[in-house]
Amino acid sequence: MANARDVKRSESEIPHHVSRTVGFSLSPNMSFHSSPSSFGASNLTQAAASAAAKHLKPFATEDIKILLLENVNQTGRDILAEQGYQVEDVHVIGIRSKTKLTARVLKEARNLIVIGCFCIGTNQVDLHYAADHGIAVFNSPFSNSRSVAELVIAEIIALARQLGDRSNEMHSGTWNKVSSKCWEVRGIIGYGHIGSQLSVLAEAMGMSVIYYDVINLMAMGTARQVPTLEVLLAGADFVSCHVPELPETRNMIGYQQFEQMKDGGYLINASRGSVVDISALIQAMRTGKIAGAALDVYPHEPTGNGDYFNNNLHPWCTDLRALKNLILTPHIGGSTEEAQSAIGVEVGQALVRYVNEGTTVGAVNFPEVNLRSLTMDEPNHARVVFIHRNVPGVLRKVNEALSDHNVDKQMTDSRGDVAYLLADISNVDTVTIKDLYERLECLSSRIMTRILY
Numbered sequence: 001m002a003n004a005r006d007v008k009r010s011e012s013e014i015p016h017h018v019s020r021t022v023g024f025s026l027s028p029n030m031s032f033h034s035s036p037s038s039f040g041a042s043n044l045t046q047a048a049a050s051a052a053a054k055h056l057k058p059f060a061t062e063d064i065k066i067l068l069l070e071n072v073n074q075t076g077r078d079i080l081a082e083q084g085y086q087v088e089d090v091h092v093i094g095i096r097s098k099t100k101l102t103a104r105v106l107k108e109a110r111n112l113i114v115i116g117c118f119c120i121g122t123n124q125v126d127l128h129y130a131a132d133h134g135i136a137v138f139n140s141p142f143s144n145s146r147s148v149a150e151l152v153i154a155e156i157i158a159l160a161r162q163l164g165d166r167s168n169e170m171h172s173g174t175w176n177k178v179s180s181k182c183w184e185v186r187g188i189i190g191y192g193h194i195g196s197q198l199s200v201l202a203e204a205m206g207m208s209v210i211y212y213d214v215i216n217l218m219a220m221g222t223a224r225q226v227p228t229l230e231v232l233l234a235g236a237d238f239v240s241c242h243v244p245e246l247p248e249t250r251n252m253i254g255y256q257q258f259e260q261m262k263d264g265g266y267l268i269n270a271s272r273g274s275v276v277d278i279s280a281l282i283q284a285m286r287t288g289k290i291a292g293a294a295l296d297v298y299p300h301e302p303t304g305n306g307d308y309f310n311n312n313l314h315p316w317c318t319d320l321r322a323l324k325n326l327i328l329t330p331h332i333g334g335s336t337e338e339a340q341s342a343i344g345v346e347v348g349q350a351l352v353r354y355v356n357e358g359t360t361v362g363a364v365n366f367p368e369v370n371l372r373s374l375t376m377d378e379p380n381h382a383r384v385v386f387i388h389r390n391v392p393g394v395l396r397k398v399n400e401a402l403s404d405h406n407v408d409k410q411m412t413d414s415r416g417d418v419a420y421l422l423a424d425i426s427n428v429d430t431v432t433i434k435d436l437y438e439r440l441e442c443l444s445s446r447i448m449t450r451i452l453y
């Protein structure tokens with residue numbers, strides 16, 4: 001299928017609307033000239049009399065791309081644009097977890113059609129505002145599942161052999177050759193993307209796997225689902241949590257659950273910090289009920305690197321840090337080069353599919369809508385993308401607008417207040433596309449119209 005072009009606002013934008021976001025380039029028409037600093041200004045003035053100042057500029061000025069958000073004044077835009085820099089009202093923004101796209105920021109990005117979060121979480125984006133203004137948001141929730149599963153496997157072995165403590169002792173010069181409480185490993189919990197990956201890796205190492213999940217899920221290999229959390233806790237040497245952060249999973253492992261675990265069992269949490277009651281864990285480890293634990297996530301986590309894991313962060317930090325056979329890692333479960341690369345591919349492809357084909361599969365704030373691709377045998381077809389308020393009577397009006405065309409296929413779905421419609425129509429040219437675009441734009445329910453052809 002040829003790349004679709006995108007009609008969004010006016011006829012003049014029809015042929016280039018999307019390609020402009022990636023290829024639009026202004027020729028440099030001025031070289032960069034920095035104003036003299038106050039320091040040495042008089043010397044510069046004197047020097048200028050004898051030698052003309054050299055105007056410095058980047059080698060390829062048009063390669064300098066500037067994204068201005070938050071209503072930067074036009075004067076600033078003009079100065080930058082005059083240099084030949086690409087000052088863009090972007091259609092697509094790619095961020096990771098640190099950039100906050102609040103309603104205030106998004107309000108200024110008037111051409112924005114989609115945001116790619118090249119990370120797992122999306123709480124840095126105001127998803128509701130974005131949906132309400134026709135901006136789809138994509139992320140990559142499962143690209144690092146394998147990385148987390150591998151970390152957990154490493155931790156199971158390290159805990160069972162008390163590797164952290166033995167290594168620390170050797171670093172401080174102590175030879176302490178012990179074998180008590182060093183178990184042969186057996187048993188795991190959890191069965192989503194990460195839990196099931198972990199199940200496969202654990203079985204490959206010869207462990208037997210039991211899992212508990214709120215829904216019935218097909219077992220990988222010879223793993224076995226158990227009916228309740230209690231049964232799992234009583235039967236597993238290693239309990240590894242891989243559940244989402246939900247009201248139901250808050251403190252899912254607390255005092256009572258530690259009591260239900262095997263004596264000398266182990267706990268691993270690489271899911272969300274709220275899932276384990278840390279005070280209960282500290283007590284269970286102090287009494288020896290729990291022989292070891294590994295934590296990768298915490299109820300509150302520092303926003304940057306530094307000496308922040310102390311009692312200012314959590315009142316129990318000092319107590320926790322003092323425990324033996326406890327592996328503490330700073331939320332690195334998914335942090336591998338492979339995971340980052342997979343995230344790049346997943347989000348990059350989702351953005352291309354959305355921009356070129358209007359597909360919302362995987363969007364976190366839109367209903368998921370997809371249509372089979374148009375083919376090269378359908379050269380005069382166009383795809384209508386109509387994002388609208390989810391109110392009665394819209395489809396009748398949209399179909400009135402489409403009624404002059406043969407609608408090959410059409411799909412619509414809604415999520416909350418926002419609905420998303422895709423329709424492929426045949427035998428269109430740029431004039432009819434413009435007419436159709438304008439008719440749809442006039443509908444009171446309209447949030448955003450795009451036509452891809």
Ligand SMILES: NC(=O)c1ccc[n+]([C@@H]2O[C@H](COP(=O)([O-])OP(=O)(O)OC[C@H]3O[C@@H](n4cnc5c(N)ncnc54)[C@H](O)[C@@H]3O)[C@@H](O)[C@H]2O)c1
Pocket residue numbers: 120141142144145148191192193194195212213214215242243244245246248249270271272296297331332333334335
């Ligand atoms: N440490 C890290 O770096 C890292 C990286 C990625 C994901 N995570 C976290 O790991 C967790 C699991 O991720 P995933 O991709 O496997 O999620 P997932 O959605 O694929 O799987 C979660 C599973 O938990 C089950 N579940 C939900 N509520 C439950 C309950 N009350 N009791 C039992 N099971 C329940 C669901 O049915 C589902 O099968 C998430 O909290 C995620 O945020 C951590």
